[in-house]
Amino acid sequence: MSVRELVVLGTASQAPTRHRNHNGYLLRWDREGILFDPGEGTQRQMLYAGVAATDITRICVTHFHGDHCLGLPGVIQRINLDRVPHEVTAYFPASGQHFFDRLHHASAFHEAATLREHPLAGEAAIAPLTNLTLEARRLSHPVESYGFRLVEPDGRRMLPERLRELGIAGPDVGRLQREGAVEAAGRVVTVDEVSEIRRGQKFAFIMDTRRCDAVAELAHDTDMLVCESTFLDADADLAKAHGHITAGEAAATAREAGARLLVLTHFSQRYPDPAAFLADARRHFDGEIAVAADLDRIPLPKRR
Structure with a gap:
């Protein structure tokens, strides 16, 4: 039986807290296991969540700020330690190739698995997978950042x-x-x-960015939209200055895009109560909203 779900490994932003690890999200999609933005501590969170290195088929890094990539050395080394038999492909901004190289070879280890690199350049990129398409769009952030969209064709x-x-x-x-x-x-x-007709499903993953055309394109008609909500609406000016969006802006994006399920995550440590993010989002979107917590398992909605 195929499984389509988001396994949440971490939901903090720049600094982790006692209850929130740095970023990390594994999307199980049938035979694919796509690991997004493995922040520091991801390998240990995988153990808590029951995620094995062999579950990972692809790694997507939106950008090279530490909370989105400092878990890469441990994850890559675990893939090799466990001798993952299949090829694992890593997608990341080409402008950060030197960061990826340093993270890949952060310490000595025996390379026993195949890691294929797929650097991303330009405003948009498309990578065909088996029965799926992985799309990337450049976002608006102080460093080059990409959002991802997974599209299943209609059948x-x-x-x-x-x-x-x-x-x-x-x-x-x-x-x-x-x-x-x-x-x-x-x-x-x-x-x-x-x-x-059996409608194909769509998934989008949007991290650090201001609202821009690419955000709307990625979110359009998605079954699940995973979106950063680093700040509350009261701090919208701060969000814009640092290249982020608020919970309310994420919800407005979901409404305008016709998304079915909005997953809020990437919360600043300045806010102790996650209910505040839901309150801000609910003012803009009356669809289904999940405020992510570490180790949540959030199923993709059933087909329309």
Whole structure:
């Protein structure tokens, strides 16, 4: 059975707290395990969350501020220590190649796994995966930063009752799916007659940024939108000055984009009560909101 869920490994921003580790998020998507922004302490949080190094197929780093990348050395070395048998691909801003190199080789270890690098450059980039597309968009932050979007193409769901009505069964079902038509009930039956569109799902991951066109593009029509909310609305000027958005701005983005589930995270240590983020967001978005906590497991909403 396929699993699609977000495993939250850390939710703090620049400084961790007693209750919040630095950033870290693993998206389980069928056979993919995409680790986003492994901050300091991510390897230990993985143990608490029941995430193994072998679960990781890809690593996405939005930018090279420490709370988003200082866990990379431990994660990479654990991938090698556990001799992960499959290739792991790392996506990161090309302008930070020197940072990635230093983090990759921060200490001596035996390289027993394959880590493929995929630096990102330009305003947008697209990487085809198996049955998915990973998109990246450049954001607005003091250092170069990218947001990520995962898109599943639309498919078709076969309708068993229509297949039975037309006497289509066994190998003919597979042939219908492959070829688009078969002969049945004395005529040619097309796949459109016995199936319906199954909408693909979409996921977006947006960290440190001001509101900009790329934020709206990444968030558009998503089933799950994971978005930073470093500051509360009362500190909007501070957020803008430091290249961040508030909980209310994240919620307004979700509303305008038609997102189904908004996951708020990346909270400044200056705010002790996470309920305040929900209160700010609720004024702008009446859809589903999750205020992330360390070690949460948040399922992707069921298909529309």
